[in-house]
Amino acid sequence: xxEALDRDLNRITEHFLRMVSLVREQLQLATAGLVExxxxxxxxxxxxxxxxxxxxxxxxxxxxxxxARHQPVxxxxxxxxxxxxxxxxxxxxxxxxxxxxxxxxALAGEPPLKKYIVxxxxxxxxxxxxxxxxxxxAERDLHxxxxxxxxxxxxxxxxxxxxxxxxxYMMEDPRTLSKALALMRVAxxxxxxxxxxxxxxxxxxxxxxxxxxxxxxxx
Amino acid sequence: xxxxxxxxxxxxxxxxKSVGVRNVSLPVYxxxxxxxxxxxxxxxxxxxxxxxRMHDLNPIVRIxxxxxxxxxxxxxxxxxxxxxxxxxxxxxxxxxxxxTMSIFENVVAGLRLVGVRDRERLMGVAERxxxxxxxxxxxxxxxxxPAVGLSGGQQQRISIAxxxxxxxxxxxxxxxxxxxxxxxxxxxxxxxxxxxxxVTIVIVTHxxxxxxxxxxxxxxxxxxxxxxxxxTERLFTNPSDPRTEAYITGRFG
Numbered sequence: 001x002x003e004a005l006d007r008d009l010n011r012i013t014e015h016f017l018r019m020v021s022l023v024r025e026q027l028q029l030a031t032a033g034l035v036e037x038x039x040x041x042x043x044x045x046x047x048x049x050x051x052x053x054x055x056x057x058x059x060x061x062x063x064x065x066x067x068a069r070h071q072p073v074x075x076x077x078x079x080x081x082x083x084x085x086x087x088x089x090x091x092x093x094x095x096x097x098x099x100x101x102x103x104x105x106a107l108a109g110e111p112p113l114k115k116y117i118v119x120x121x122x123x124x125x126x127x128x129x130x131x132x133x134x135x136x137x138a139e140r141d142l143h144x145x146x147x148x149x150x151x152x153x154x155x156x157x158x159x160x161x162x163x164x165x166x167x168x169y170m171m172e173d174p175r176t177l178s179k180a181l182a183l184m185r186v187a188x189x190x191x192x193x194x195x196x197x198x199x200x201x202x203x204x205x206x207x208x209x210x211x212x213x214x215x216x217x218x219x
Numbered sequence: 220x221x222x223x224x225x226x227x228x229x230x231x232x233x234x235x236k237s238v239g240v241r242n243v244s245l246p247v248y249x250x251x252x253x254x255x256x257x258x259x260x261x262x263x264x265x266x267x268x269x270x271x272r273m274h275d276l277n278p279i280v281r282i283x284x285x286x287x288x289x290x291x292x293x294x295x296x297x298x299x300x301x302x303x304x305x306x307x308x309x310x311x312x313x314x315x316x317x318x319t320m321s322i323f324e325n326v327v328a329g330l331r332l333v334g335v336r337d338r339e340r341l342m343g344v345a346e347r348x349x350x351x352x353x354x355x356x357x358x359x360x361x362x363x364x365p366a367v368g369l370s371g372g373q374q375q376r377i378s379i380a381x382x383x384x385x386x387x388x389x390x391x392x393x394x395x396x397x398x399x400x401x402x403x404x405x406x407x408x409x410x411x412x413x414x415x416x417x418v419t420i421v422i423v424t425h426x427x428x429x430x431x432x433x434x435x436x437x438x439x440x441x442x443x444x445x446x447x448x449x450x451t452e453r454l455f456t457n458p459s460d461p462r463t464e465a466y467i468t469g470r471f472g
Contacts, residue, residue, distance in 0.1 A: 002469040071428050073455045073467045210457030 008066040009079065012059060016083055016090075017134050019055045022048060023094045024130045027193070030101035031123040034186065035116045037108045045101035052094035056087050063087075075207070082207040089196040089203075096193040103186045113169065113179045122158045122190040125151050129197045136204045145208070148201035149216045155194035162187040221248035224419040225270065225307075225389055229284035232265050232274065239265035242284070243445045245438055247389070252411060252420045254430035254451065257440035258471065263423045266440065267391050270421065271307035272300040288388070305329070308382035312394040314374030316366035323362040325377050329385040344384050351417070352380035353410045372403020379410070383418070390414070392422040396429065408433050427467055431455045439463045 026048045033042025063080050066072065072080060129148045136144035166180045166187075205215035225247035232240040240262040247253050247270075255263040265274075272293060274280040286293045293303050316325050324331075326348050327341045335341060345362065349355040354376040358369070366377050375395060382390055396404040411420060411433050424430050430437050431451060438448040439460075447454065447463045458464045465471050 005469070073427070073431065074458055074464050076468050077456060 005066070005070040005072065005076065008062065008070070009076065012062050012066065012080070012083055013137060015055060015059045015062065016086070017138060019052060019059065019087075019090055020130055020134045020137075022052050022055065023090060023097060024127060026052065026094055026097040026101075027123060027126060027130070030097045030104060031120065033101050034104035034107065035120055037104075037112065039105060039108050042101040042104040042108065046098050046105075049094055049098040052091060056091045059083065059087055075210075078207045078210065082203040086200040086203045089199045093193050093196040096189040096196070099189045100186050103182050103189070107179065107182055110179070113176055113183060116183075118158055118162050118165070119183070119186060119190065122155055122162075122187065122194075125155050125158070126190060126194055126197065129155075129194065129201075133197060133200055133204065136201065136208075140208055142205065142208045145201045145204040146215065149198055152194045152198040152201075155191060159187055159191040221246075221251065223247065224249040225286070225288050225421075227266075227270070227284065227286050230266070230269060230286060231283040232262070232269050233281040233283070234265075235279045238443055239280075240269065240440075241443045243440075245445060245448060247419060247421055248436065250415050250417070250419055251435040252415050252422060252433055253436045253438065254434035255421065255423045255438050255440060256425075256427055256430050256466075257446075258466065259425075260442075261440040262443040263438075263440045264393055265443075266445075267393055267421060267423050268309075270389070270391055271304050271309060273304075273309065275300050305333070305385045306387055307389045307391060308385065308387035310375075310378050310382050310390065310392045310395050313398050314371060314378050316369070316374050316377050318365070318367050320366060321363045322358050322366045322369070322377060325366045326380045326384050328381060333385075345380075348380040348384040351383050351414060352376040353406060353413070354380060370403070372399050372406055375399060375403065375407060376410070379407075379414075383414075387418060389419045389421065392420065394423055394425060397425060404429075427455075439466060441466070 026045045029041045029045035029048070032038050033045060063084050067080055070076075129151050132144045132148045132151070135141050136148070163184065166184050169176045170180045202215045206212050223246055227243055227245050230240060230243045230245075231238060243266060245253075255267060257263050268274055269282055270286060274282065282294055288303070288306060292298070317328060320328065323342075323345050326345045327335075330341060330344060346355060346359075349358060354373060357373060366374065369377065375398075379390075379395070396407050399407065408429065411422070414420065422430075422434065434451045436448065437451045437454045439446045439454070439458075439462075441462055447458060447460045449459070454463065455467060458467065
């Protein structure tokens with residue numbers, strides 16, 4: 001029976017990692033859509049959201065089936081609970097990537113307000129967070145999960161920086177208002193995306209240690 | 220901290236030259252269910268039987284350490300093992316109805332042994348015990364029929380009713396459902412949840428899901444040692460010892 005449980009757990013792990021890489025792809029496409037004003041890639045990011053949503057449902061069913069069939073305990077139980085909770089956060093992360101892509105589509109027709117350097121940095125940090133989440137899950141790497149929490153602090157700092165920058169634009173020249181507000185929304189989407197990834201990292205910490213608190217204390 | 224009903228302190232059970240249970244100190248909390256789990260031969264049944272001096276009749280068994288009931292050492296000189304077994308009852312793996320006796324006589328057998336003759340009192344005890352064992356409604360119209368005519372699950376509940384009839388403080392159960400079908404097993408498990416309001420229960424089970432379902436505390440035994448003891452929820456979600464983790468998740472051996 002242990003083998004059957006391991007097979008189910010491995011499949012759920014694979015599917016979850018696939019969902020992580022879909023969200024990563026979505027994020028890359030959305031960011032390229034924004035920074036390079038590439039409409040096609042922005043549209044592709046929006047389309048990918050359906051795939052992410054479908055995968056979420058599929059994994060949820062697999063987790064419920066594994067619980068029903070094997071009545072797992074201890075680390076196995078914590079893993080399934082982690083996946084079940086992390087799924088919601090990962091799906092929301094995908095939604096925020098799609099929001100970025102939608103804003104990119106709206107902004108694509110006009111000359112950019114400025115070069116999107118800080119937004120690009122935020123996107124890069126978030127990509128790293130997704131890579132670390134994948135590593136933490138695939139290799140049961142506690143340190144990787146804890147690094148996600150640290151990087152989210154950077155993302156929050158970058159968000160503050162962009163907000164201040166955009167406010168300056170708006171105050172200096174009211175004609176920038178609508179573009180600046182759209183970019184403010186984009187920055188907010190990245191920031192929220194980072195928060196959802198932070199939640200996932202905290203769940204992975206719980207899976208690996210059995211502790212619900214203290215994920216940010218060390219590492 | 221929960222109030223204690225029983226406890227062992229450095230309890231060691233020797234079987235001739237080998238050791239069945241080694242240095243086990245276990246608290247048994249009042250009106251809680253404590254489950255003992257572990258692979259075959261880990262010492263959990265040997266430990267259970269030491270709790271009401273069932274090893275006394277076996278000349279090769281030697282006990283070291285303390286077993287206390289309400290603070291009193293059960294192995295102290297002068298303690299009457301028969302009196303102990305009234306206070307600490309036992310239910311075995313297989314139902315043990317006395318084959319020549321009726322349902323009623325089976326339930327009150329323990330009281331008869333200590334000389335209770337009052338028919339009305341015996342009937343009152345039989346009804347109370349059968350109700351506590353969730354069997355009254357099924358057998359009240361045939362109390363004087365042979366107990367062996369009952370199903371396995373009903374016979375096991377007769378055994379429980381008989382153990383309860385003498386009003387023990389603690390009930391020891393050695394895999395009480397391992398010979399039963401799932402429906403009877405569920406009936407016994409439901410019964411345990413109600414029983415613990417009156418009596419402290421220590422149950423040995425091979426079925427880990429059963430331990431997780433019914434018990435408040437769980438002790439994991441391995442090769443005669445108690446590896447881990449703790450609240451059941453904690454032990455089954457976040458065991459502290461890697462050997463416990465390996466056993467309960469089926470990664471053993």
